Amino acid sequence: MNKRFPVYDICSLSDAQDEDILVSRFAPYLQVHQNLKLPHKHNFYHLVLFTEGGGTHAIDFEQYPVLPYQIYFMIPGQAHSWSFEEHVDGYVINFSVPFLESFLLKHDHLEQYSFFNGIPDRSVINIPEAFRASIIDLFENILQEAAQPQQQTTDMVRTLLLQLFIKVGRIVGPRQTPSVTGYNYTLLKNFQKLVEANYHILKLPKQYAELLFITPNHLNALSNNLLQKPAGEVIRERVALEAKRLLINFDLTITEIAQRLNFADNSYFSKFFKKQAGLSPEEFRNKIKNATI
Template identity: 50%
Template sequence: MSSKIPIYAIETLKSYKNEGILVSEFGHYLSQNEQLLKPHKHTFYHLVFFTEGEGEQQIDFKKFDIKPGLIYFMIPGQVHHWNFSTKPSGYLINFARTYFSSLLLATDYLSRFHFFSGQPNAQVLALPPEIQQKITAIFEDILKEGLHEAPVNDDLVKILLLRVFIEIARFQATLEPFNKETYNHTLLANFMALIESNYTDLKLPKQYAALLYITPNHLNALCNDFLGVSAGSLIRDRVLLEAKRLLVNVDLRISEIADQLNFTDQSYFIKFFKKYEKMTPEKFRKSIIHGN
């Protein structure tokens, strides 16, 4: 592995693409982009629906099985790689951050889909046969549009892709009934957005509770009721995730990473990381580089 984790833009990948979107049968895509078997990041949104194949994948250092009927979604910036034990097949779509901007007025439209939350456990779904059939038909229509001799109707592709998202969101809502837009769900979504914007500066639940105009106890109860973890754990997990992403780059010294994450000094960062990951940052870095 190179000293820096590769970051791929949609324009750098081989396969069919048209103005901000790349659509492909997965086996063909992988044969043209074998470098993606190693840990990497994307600057674009990414989804794969597997119809064949088995193995394992990692999304932000969490492991998930690969199997037929599984679909996963990724947002820009996440670290990812695959390890297949049998030959995979399926459908793949990559699209740019701005892909829907000419169709939708809402700039944050994708954020309403829980599978685009950036939380790995919500991004990987095993679909029942009836949902598989629905989205397979839609994926085939998207592929046909891309292969058509006439100019691609980009708005049609966008609408078809939104149909995929809506079908998956409806299914996911049956698994996670709390996803309905209740007051508490809105609070939780706002808390997660605040963490994403402030995790390097604000590391205490009471700081976020103040921004949300609720008490720390209310915030903690909210997180425990909906997610089964404390508010402090969510903040800490986001800091640890960023630490892991930074550690993949061996050109960054541990002290520089501690500084980027606003720890008072390197030793405090090492102690913090070891407490929750059960290994030092340096040992974690070696395990990623050498694949142990």
């Protein structure tokens, strides 16, 4: 784990030398990595299928019960923690950002799946009974293939992963989005990408509208139509989420976090955070600390 940030890479979680993929049964993975119950982040894609056990897990500070035949998906940068109450087992797969991108001509392939959009409520899926056996078979095939020293093993794992994503995608169904032209939908996706890249610097809708060569009113209309919230709220939510992620790093002071997010001073940051999260940065951090004791 990086000493300054609670961010893990695949190499730090595996005895294997493969920097792009880790596949394991969950019980032995958990036994080796007990420290992962504390809040932390990954710089890779992470998915777990529970087959037995109980307790809770949190994704970006949203709590979910651990249930058998529940699968969750996480994208790089999300914060995560576990609190198990009994023996837990299943499967875990970690893969790097380039792992599938280097295999596919369509580099944004994963974006078409709603469970890879970074929204926790869409990323935790309870598998219906009728599909459980086939999902388990896919995880078993991935596990067995990953252990093989044969040629093209990595490509076979990639192929099986894509089958898994397609099958889960069919289970959850297509994205439900309001009717909107292709041009406007592309504008909104570009806005979201710009927010992801610049939220710590640009905090006003008009700044993003200028980058998109549209008016602020047009941007707000797009955001309200597709996301049911104004563009300003999209920006504020992303800033508040990053603040929460930084607050789990207890080595950073509140002032340092405010500076990283380009707030004029600590007081302004604290007022912003309390309005968004309902409690002060100090109260939020103490809540996290108490939960990990």
